[in-house]
Amino acid sequence: MAKPHDRDIGMGREITRRDFLNGAAIALTGSVAGGHWVRMTGTEPSLAGVQAADYYPPALTGMRGSHAGSFEVAHAMRDGRSWDIGPDTDTGERYDLVVVGGGISGLSAAWFFRAAAGRGARILILDNHDDFGGHAKRNEFSYEGQTLLINGGTLNIEAPGQYSAAAAALLREIGIDRERYRLAAGRDRETGRPRGLGRAFFFDHETFGEDRLVTGYGRGPWSEFVEKAPLSEAARRDLVRLNDDASDFETMPELRSDAKKARLARISYRDYLIDVLELDARVADFYQSRTHGLFCVGIDAIPALFCWEMGYPGFQGMALDPTPPERLINEPGGQHGRENAARASEGGPSLRFADGNATITRLLVSGLIPESIEASSMEDVVTARLYYDRLDIAGADVRIRLNSTAVRVAHRGDPADSSEVEVTYVRDGKAQTVRAGGCVMACYNSVIPYLCPELPLVQREALAYAVKAPIVYTSVLLPDWTAFESLGVSSITAPGAYHTSLSLDFPTRLGDYQPARTPRDPVVLHLVRTPCSPGSPKKQQHIEGRRDLQAATFGTFERNIREDLARMLSGSAFDPARDVAAITVNRWPHGYAYTYNTLDDPIRWALDTPDDRPNVVGRRPFGRIAIANSDAAASPHTDAAINEAYRAVRELL
Numbered sequence: 136m137a138k139p140h141d142r143d144i145g146m147g148r149e150i151t152r153r154d155f156l157n158g159a160a161i162a163l164t165g166s167v168a169g170g171h172w173v174r175m176t177g178t179e180p181s182l183a184g185v186q187a188a189d190y191y192p193p194a195l196t197g198m199r200g201s202h203a204g205s206f207e208v209a210h211a212m213r214d215g216r217s218w219d220i221g222p223d224t225d226t227g228e229r230y231d232l233v234v235v236g237g238g239i240s241g242l243s244a245a246w247f248f249r250a251a252a253g254r255g256a257r258i259l260i261l262d263n264h265d266d267f268g269g270h271a272k273r274n275e276f277s278y279e280g281q282t283l284l285i286n287g288g289t290l291n292i293e294a295p296g297q298y299s300a301a302a303a304a305l306l307r308e309i310g311i312d313r314e315r316y317r318l319a320a321g322r323d324r325e326t327g328r329p330r331g332l333g334r335a336f337f338f339d340h341e342t343f344g345e346d347r348l349v350t351g352y353g354r355g356p357w358s359e360f361v362e363k364a365p366l367s368e369a370a371r372r373d374l375v376r377l378n379d380d381a382s383d384f385e386t387m388p389e390l391r392s393d394a395k396k397a398r399l400a401r402i403s404y405r406d407y408l409i410d411v412l413e414l415d416a417r418v419a420d421f422y423q424s425r426t427h428g429l430f431c432v433g434i435d436a437i438p439a440l441f442c443w444e445m446g447y448p449g450f451q452g453m454a455l456d457p458t459p460p461e462r463l464i465n466e467p468g469g470q471h472g473r474e475n476a477a478r479a480s481e482g483g484p485s486l487r488f489a490d491g492n493a494t495i496t497r498l499l500v501s502g503l504i505p506e507s508i509e510a511s512s513m514e515d516v517v518t519a520r521l522y523y524d525r526l527d528i529a530g531a532d533v534r535i536r537l538n539s540t541a542v543r544v545a546h547r548g549d550p551a552d553s554s555e556v557e558v559t560y561v562r563d564g565k566a567q568t569v570r571a572g573g574c575v576m577a578c579y580n581s582v583i584p585y586l587c588p589e590l591p592l593v594q595r596e597a598l599a600y601a602v603k604a605p606i607v608y609t610s611v612l613l614p615d616w617t618a619f620e621s622l623g624v625s626s627i628t629a630p631g632a633y634h635t636s637l638s639l640d641f642p643t644r645l646g647d648y649q650p651a652r653t654p655r656d657p658v659v660l661h662l663v664r665t666p667c668s669p670g671s672p673k674k675q676q677h678i679e680g681r682r683d684l685q686a687a688t689f690g691t692f693e694r695n696i697r698e699d700l701a702r703m704l705s706g707s708a709f710d711p712a713r714d715v716a717a718i719t720v721n722r723w724p725h726g727y728a729y730t731y732n733t734l735d736d737p738i739r740w741a742l743d744t745p746d747d748r749p750n751v752v753g754r755r756p757f758g759r760i761a762i763a764n765s766d767a768a769a770s771p772h773t774d775a776a777i778n779e780a781y782r783a784v785r786e787l788l
C-alpha cells in the first residue's frame with residue numbers, strides 16, 4: 136500500500152434504535168429497474184427478488200452505477216424513515232460473518248475471513264446494488280455478435296509493487312499474475328499511444344471564445360501547440376513560458392524551501408498561477424480540469440503543493456527539496472506523463488483488464504462461490520459467463536445477497552460481552568434480519584452512524600466527517616472509430632465540456648477477449664465527468680456535485696454527449712445522431728474515498744498519518760463489529776480497500 140510519507144514542511148506536526156424498531160415499512164417503487172434502454176443493448180434481466188437465470192446486470196445500459204433502486208432505502212434511513220423490525224422479519228439464518236457491502240473491500244473481507252476460519256465458514260455478503268463489485272463494475276455491450284467490455288468504475292491495479300503483503304498475496308491467490316499479464320496484455324501500453332493515435336485539447340466557445348480541437352497535445356514543443364490554439368498573444372506567451380521556460384519563475388526567493396512549501400500548501404494551484412506567477416487567466420482555464428480525474432475538483436480547490444508534487448509546471452525555479460516518492464502514488468488514476476512515470480518507477484506498471492478491476496471482483500467471487508462462474512484464471516474470467524442465480528443458494532457456505540440495503544447492525548445484548556450481532560436489511564421493501572458472530576462494515580463509512588447508532592458518539596462524528604467525491608464514468612458504444620482515426624486522436628481533454636475528458640477504450644488483449652482492431656470495428660468510448668462548483672472548498676464542491684448528479688437524468692447525459700461529440704469531432708464525418716449506438720452512465724455520487732486537503736483540513740492530516748484523523752477514529756472496532764472499505768484508509772485505492780478488509784477481519788478474529 137502506498138504509505139503517505141512522514142515529513143515536516145516547517146509548520147509543526149501539526150436515528151436511534153427505537154426509530155428503526157417503531158417505524159412503518161417503506162414501499163420501494165420500481166425496485167432495481169433503472170436501465171434506460173437504447174439501441175444495441177443486452178436483455179433486461181428479471182428483477183424479481185430471487186435472481187432468474189437471465190439476470191445479467193453488466194449488460195444493462197442507461198443510468199447505472201448508483202442505479203435507481205439502489206439508494207432509496209439508504210436515503211430514507213438518512214431522512215429518518217424506518218422499518219418494521221419484528222419477530223417475523225427473522226429469516227432464521229445464522230452466519231459466522233455478515234459483510235455489509237460487496238465491493239472489493241467486502242469481498243476481500245470474506246476472502247480473508249474464510250482463509251482464517253477455514254472452509255465451511257458461513258458468510259453472507261449484502262449489497263444494495265443489483266450487481267456485486269461496488270465501484271469495480273463491468274459494462275458489457277453486444278454489437279453485431281461482438282462483445283465489448285469496459286470498466287464502469289475502478290480502472291486499474293496501480294503500482295502493484297507497492298501493494299502490502301496481504302493485498303499482494305490476495306491478488307496472487309485469486310489468480311492475478313503480473314508477469315503473465317505483462318507478456319499477454321499487448322504492446323499498446325508500452326508505446327503509450329493506444330492505436331497509434333495521439334491526444335487533443337478541445338477549446339470550447341463558452342470558455343475560450345471559439346470551438347476548436349487542437350491535436351498534438353502533450354507532444355512536440357509548446358510553441359507549436361499554442362500557435363494552433365484560439366488564445367490571445369498574452370495567453371500563448373504565458374503558456375509557453377510556464378512549460379518551456381519555467382526556470383525564470385524564481386518565486387518566493389526570500390524563503391527557505393520549507394517555508395515555500397508551507398505557502399504552497401495554503402494556496403490553490405489556480406491562485407498560484409494567476410496571483411503568484413501573474414499568468415493570464417486563460418492559462419488557469421487551460422489547466423482547470425487537469426485535477427478532475429485525481430481529486431474530482433478543479434485546480435481552484437487543490438493546493439499548489441500537491442500540483443508541485445505531481446509535476447505540474449510553474450515550480451522549476453523554486454529550488455524546492457525533492458519529495459519522497461511515496462506521496463506521488465497516493466492519488467488514483469494519474470493521466471499525465473510524470474505522474475505515471477513516478478508511480479511506475481515505484482510500483483511497476485499498472486495492470487488494466489478489459490473490464491478494469493471488475494476482473495478482481497469476478498475472481499474473488501469465483502473463489503468464494505466456484506459454481507457461480509466457469510473460470511478460475513485471469514484469462515478465462517474476462518469472457519466467462521457469471522450465473523447470478525447461483526450467488527445466493529440456500530445452504531451454501533458463502534452467499535452474496537444483492538438488492539439488499541442494510542439498515543441496522545446491532546449487538547444482541549451488551550456490546551462489551553456480546554458474541555452475536557443482528558443485521559437487518561431491506562429487500563423488495565421488506566425488512567429481514569439475520570444473525571452472525573461478527574459483522575464487517577465494508578460499506579461507505581458515512582452511512583455507518585445511521586446503521587449502528589450504538590457506536591460511541593465520537594466515532595459516529597468521525598465517520599460522518601468525510602464526503603466521498605462524486606464522479607461519473609460514461610461508456611459510449613460507437614459502431615466504429617473512423618472519426619477518431621481521421622483526426623489522429625484517441626483522447627481529448629475538454630475542460631469546458633460536460634464530460635471533461637474522453638478516450639477510446641484502452642485495448643487489452645487477454646484470453647479470448649479481442650478489443651477493436653481496425654477503425655471500422657466497434658469500440659467503447661470512455662468519458663469522465665466530475666461535477667463540481669469551482670470557487671468553493673473541496674468538500675462543499677463534492678456535496679454540490681452529488682446534488683448535480685442526483686438531478687441529472689439520462690436525457691441530460693445523452694443530450695450533452697451527442698452535442699459535445701458533434702462539436703469536438705466536427706472536423707470528421709462523425710454524425711452524433713447515427714454514430715452513438717448505446718450509452719451506459721456509471722454514476723457514482725459516492726465515488727472516491729475522501730482525501731485530506733491542506734487548503735481545508737488540518738495540514739498534518741493531509742501530509743502525515745496521525746491517529747486523530749477521522750478515518751482512524753471512525754474505523755475503531757466495536758464489539759463484534761469491524762469497519763473496512765477504502766474510506767477507512769481515506770485513500771481511494773484498490774489496495775486500500777483490501778488492506779482495510781484485512782485489518783477489519785483480524786480485529787474480529
Ligand SMILES: Cc1cc2nc3c(=O)[nH]c(=O)nc-3n(C[C@H](O)[C@H](O)[C@H](O)COP(=O)(O)OP(=O)(O)OC[C@H]3O[C@@H](n4cnc5c(N)ncnc54)[C@H](O)[C@@H]3O)c2cc1C
Nearest residue numbers: 236238239240263269270289290291541578764765772773
Ligand atoms: C470511478 C472510480 C474509479 C476508480 N478507479 C480506481 C483505480 O483505477 N484504481 C484504484 O486503485 N482505485 C480506483 N478507485 C477507487 C475505488 O474506490 C477502490 O478501488 C475500490 O473499488 C473501493 O472498494 P470498496 O469496497 O472500498 O468500496 P465500494 O466499491 O464503494 O463498495 C462498497 C459497497 O457497499 C455498498 N453499500 C453501501 N451502503 C450499504 C448498505 N447500507 N447496505 C448494503 N450495501 C451498502 C455500496 O453500494 C458498495 O457497493 C476508483 C473509484 C471510482 C469511483
